Amino acid sequence: MLKNTKKTILIVDDDMDYLFQMKTGVQDMGFDVITADTQREAESIIERTKPDLAILDLMMENQDTGFILCHKIKRKYPDVPIIIASAVTSETGMLFDVTTQEEQEWIKADLFLDKGIRMDQLQREIKKLLKI
Amino acid sequence: MVVDDEPGIRSGVSRILENFSVSYPFMDEDFEFNVFLAETGEEALDILRRQPLDIVLLDNKLPGIQGIDVLDHINQENIDVVVVMITSYASLDLAVRATRQGAYDFVPKPFTPKELRASIETITKQLFLRRMTEKLNVEGRQVRFQFLSVLSHELKAPLNAVEGYLEMMQEKKFGDSLGKYDEIVDRSLFRIQGMRNLILDMLDFTRIESGKKSRKIEPLHLCEIVQHCIDSFQPLSIQKDVDVYLNCSEKTPLKADRQEMEIVVNNLVSNAIKYNKQGGRVDINLRKDNGHIQLSVEDTGIGMKKEDIDKLFEDFVRIRSEDTKNISGSGLGLSIVKRLLNLYDATIHVESQPGKGSSFAITFPDNQ
Numbered sequence: 001m002l003k004n005t006k007k008t009i010l011i012v013d014d015d016m017d018y019l020f021q022m023k024t025g026v027q028d029m030g031f032d033v034i035t036a037d038t039q040r041e042a043e044s045i046i047e048r049t050k051p052d053l054a055i056l057d058l059m060m061e062n063q064d065t066g067f068i069l070c071h072k073i074k075r076k077y078p079d080v081p082i083i084i085a086s087a088v089t090s091e092t093g094m095l096f097d098v099t100t101q102e103e104q105e106w107i108k109a110d111l112f113l114d115k116g117i118r119m120d121q122l123q124r125e126i127k128k129l130l131k132i
Numbered sequence: 133m134v135v136d137d138e139p140g141i142r143s144g145v146s147r148i149l150e151n152f153s154v155s156y157p158f159m160d161e162d163f164e165f166n167v168f169l170a171e172t173g174e175e176a177l178d179i180l181r182r183q184p185l186d187i188v189l190l191d192n193k194l195p196g197i198q199g200i201d202v203l204d205h206i207n208q209e210n211i212d213v214v215v216v217m218i219t220s221y222a223s224l225d226l227a228v229r230a231t232r233q234g235a236y237d238f239v240p241k242p243f244t245p246k247e248l249r250a251s252i253e254t255i256t257k258q259l260f261l262r263r264m265t266e267k268l269n270v271e272g273r274q275v276r277f278q279f280l281s282v283l284s285h286e287l288k289a290p291l292n293a294v295e296g297y298l299e300m301m302q303e304k305k306f307g308d309s310l311g312k313y314d315e316i317v318d319r320s321l322f323r324i325q326g327m328r329n330l331i332l333d334m335l336d337f338t339r340i341e342s343g344k345k346s347r348k349i350e351p352l353h354l355c356e357i358v359q360h361c362i363d364s365f366q367p368l369s370i371q372k373d374v375d376v377y378l379n380c381s382e383k384t385p386l387k388a389d390r391q392e393m394e395i396v397v398n399n400l401v402s403n404a405i406k407y408n409k410q411g412g413r414v415d416i417n418l419r420k421d422n423g424h425i426q427l428s429v430e431d432t433g434i435g436m437k438k439e440d441i442d443k444l445f446e447d448f449v450r451i452r453s454e455d456t457k458n459i460s461g462s463g464l465g466l467s468i469v470k471r472l473l474n475l476y477d478a479t480i481h482v483e484s485q486p487g488k489g490s491s492f493a494i495t496f497p498d499n500q
Contacts, residue, residue: 015289015292015293017293017296017297017319017323018289018292018293018296021293021296021297021300024300024305115288115292116292
C-alpha cells in the first residue's frame with residue numbers, strides 16, 4: 001500500500017487575518033498547518049517540530065524577521081523548502097531588490113512570492129517544492 | 133593615486149589607466165582617470181590632505197611609513213577615499229588588518245593590465261553608487277522612499293485581509309448560514325477602521341511634512357482642549373471601562389495652533405485609553421513646572437520595555453506584543469506628536485513599566 005502521510009506546513013505571519021486565511025486555504029489543499037505570529041513562537045516551533053515546508057512573511061516585528069527565520073530554519077533543516085511571502089515586492093521592487101540581491105544568496109529561500117498570490121497558484125508552487 | 137616606491141609600477145599604472153574609462157547604465161557619463169603618483173606614504177598623505185582624490189592604490193612595503201600606516205592616517209583624518217592595497221606577497225595577517233581598517237580591495241603584485249582595470253571598474257561603480265546614495269540621503273529622498281514603501285505595506289495589509297474575507301464569503305467557505313461569518317465580518321470592519329485611522333493620520337502627517345498647513349498661533353486654554361478631547365473619546369473609554377481624570381492647576385494660555393494642539397492631545401489621550409487595561413484609569417495633569425507649562429498623561433495600561441520607548445517616536449513603529457495585537461494603530465500617531473512638538477521646541481518625556489503603565493509628559497518652553 002502507498003504510504004500517504006499528510007505533509008505539515010508552517011505558516012508564520014504577524015497579520016492574524018492573513019494568517020487565518022492562509023491557514024484555511026492551505027488546509028483546504030489537504031495539508032496540516034501549524035501557525036505562528038511572532039518570530040519567537042516560530043523559533044520554538046521549529047525547535048520541536050520539523051515542518052515539510054515553511055511559508056514566512058518578510059516584514060514582521062522587524063523588516064528582516066522573515067530573513068532571519070529563514071536562515072535559522074535552513075540551518076536546522078537544510079532540506080525544508082521555504083517560501084518568503086511579502087507584500088512589499090510588487091510596489092517597491094527597488095527596496096526589495098537592494099536588500100535581496102546580495103542577501104538572496106545568503107538567505108537561500110526557495111521562492112519569493114507576492115502576498116497577493118491566488119490560492120491555486122500557491123498550491124502549484126507548494127506541490128512543486130514538495131515534489132508531489 | 134598610485135603609491136609605490138617602484139618606478140615601474142607607477143608608470144605602468146599610469147599607462148594602463150590612461151585610455152581607460154568606466155561606464156555604467158545608470159551613469160550619465162563615462163568615468164576617466166587622472167593619475168597622481170607618490171613614492172612614499174608621507175608624500176601620499178601630503179597630496180591627500182591638499183586635494184580630494186577618489187581612489188588610492190597603496191603598496192604596503194614602502195621606504196618610510198608602511199601602507200598600513202597610511203591607511204590608519206586616512207581613517208583618523210576622515211579622508212574620503214577608497215583604498216586598494218597592492219601587495220607582492222599576500223599575507224593573511226596584513227589582509228585582515230587592512231580590511232579591518234577599511235581597505236576596499238586587494239590587487240596582487242605583479243598584476244596584469246586586465247586585473248587592474250577590472251578592480252578599478254568595480255571600485256568606480258561602487259563609488260558612484262555610494263555617492264549617489266549619499267546624495268539621495270541628503271535630499272531626503274531615501275527617507276521618503278522608505279516611508280512610502282512602509283506606508284504602502286501598511287495600506288495594503290488591511291485591504292488584503294478584507295479582500296480575503298470577502299472571497300471566503302463568496303465561496304461560502306463556512307456554509308450557507310450568515311451567522312457563521314460573524315467573526316469574519318467583525319475582523320473586516322476592524323481592519324477597515326484601522327485603515328481609516330491610518331489615512332486620517334497620514335493626512336495630518338503630510339500636512340506637517342509639506343509645511344503647507346496654515347497655522348494660526350493664538351493664546352489657547354489647553355485645559356479646554358483636553359476636556360473636549362476626553363469628551364470625544366468617551367465612547368472608547370466607556371467601552372474599555374477606563375476612567376479619565378483631568379486636573380487643571382494651570383490656567384495660563386499657551387500660544388499655539390489649535391488644530392496642532394488637538395492632534396497632540398488626541399493622540400496621547402487615545403493611546404492612554406487604547407493601551408489601558410480593562411477597568412484602568414488615565415490621569416491628565418496640566419501644571420506649571422519651573423515656569424514651563426507641562427501636560428502629562430499617565431495610564432495604568434500595558435506599559436513598555438525600555439528598548440521599545442526608544443523606538444516609539446519613529447514612523448510606523450508599533451510595539452508588537454500579545455497585548456497590542458488586537459489594538460488598531462497606524463504607527464504614526466506619536467511620530468506626528470513628536471514632529472508637532474518640535475515646531476514649538478517642546479519636549480516629551482516618557483516613562484513606562486511593562487504591565488504597570490506609561491506616562492507621557494510634555495514641557496512647553498516659556499513662549500508668553
